[in-house]
Amino acid sequence: MKVACTEKSQILGSKVAKTLGLPLVYSQFKAFPDGELYLKTGALDGETLLVSSTADNQSLVQLLLMIDACDRSEITLVLPYMGYARQDKRFNDGEPISSRAVARALSAGVSRVITINIHEPSVLSHFRAPAIDITLAPEMARWVASLGCDEPIILAPDKGAVIFASEIAKHGGWEYDHLSKTRLSGEEVRIAPSSVDAKGRDIVITDDIISTGGTLATAAGMLKDGGARSVHAACVHGVFASGGFARLAAAGLASIAASDTIESAASSYTAAGMIAEAMRE
Known part of the structure; x- marks a missing residue:
């Protein structure tokens, strides 16, 4: 072969x-x-x-x-x-x-x-x-472990992606949850973990694909405002369309990682x- x-x-x-x-x-x-x-x-x-x-x-x-x-x-x-x-x-x-x-x-x-x-x-x-x-859940779990975070929370961006987040979390024995939106008023929406408290915790938002990064950037900002110690983003496929990587970097994420299924400078695991x-x- x-x-x-x-x-x-x-x-x-x-x-x-x-x-x-x-x-x-x-x-x-x-x-x-x-x-x-x-x-x-x-x-x-x-x-x-x-x-x-x-x-x-x-x-x-x-x-x-x-x-x-x-x-x-x-x-x-x-x-x-x-x-x-x-x-x-x-x-x-x-x-x-x-x-x-x-x-x-x-x-x-x-x-x-x-x-x-x-x-x-x-x-x-x-x-x-x-x-x-x-x-690639095992590879992503190894990357999360390399961050040196103390008991990180693995977060899915929505309920539909929580199974993948749970697969990553089980390799490290970490907590996992998914983000949910709560409408506070006609114009104000809060994005936060569905059931766990992010205050003082290290958060790793995981997904199969990061495309434009818009929702993730908004969520990261709200998590930080809510007292999260650090917020990281990790995915399998880093598409980063329409300036998606820069949008996440501008939102102050501690790290942004993807695999080499799409080869780029963000490829942090293979x-x-x-x-x-x-x-x-």
Whole structure:
């Protein structure tokens, strides 16, 4: 087996190859003057582990081209971050179910698919190859432990994300809760933990995705005003759209961390170990 990766996942792909002790195939990428993409990869036959996040449209097209270039190989596709996965329903007539369209397109030519903390697990059913989802909760728990906080509270941004927060919390034996909104007046809303007291405590807000960071920044400010000792933010997929990272930094968070499913300076823990573990099973 060899490991191949697209351009935006080359660091994670390299880590996966090193962790598994497999050779990494060098691939070249460029764009033609008309904007069309070109790639050339090394010899791939037998089995290929293909690591590729699709955080933007260019990465999606590169992945489609890479799958075709590996047509003589049995491909295990690792999608650390799957773009379009959040459009899992048709909300209005005439809309596509984007996650279904992308899953079906990426299924052609692959033997199995591994995703990481996909936003909506039902999306896995759209792949036309066996698909599993793995979690980075253990890696995020190790990062929380490295902060040196005294009995931190792991907070989900809403009730729907509390299961993920509980998965992280159980690895350290920490308390967990979710944020809730209380309308105090026609214009004033309070955001605070649903059941635990944050005063004098270290808070780590966790989620699968941080996109624009707007709600999280507001919550962090209110938690600090309510007496929290420190507020941190951690996610699997750091999208940070529309200046999201700067918004959180401006809100005074003590730290902002993401994994390398989307590679950036915020990548503080890696998905490589969990991918390797899934491959060994």
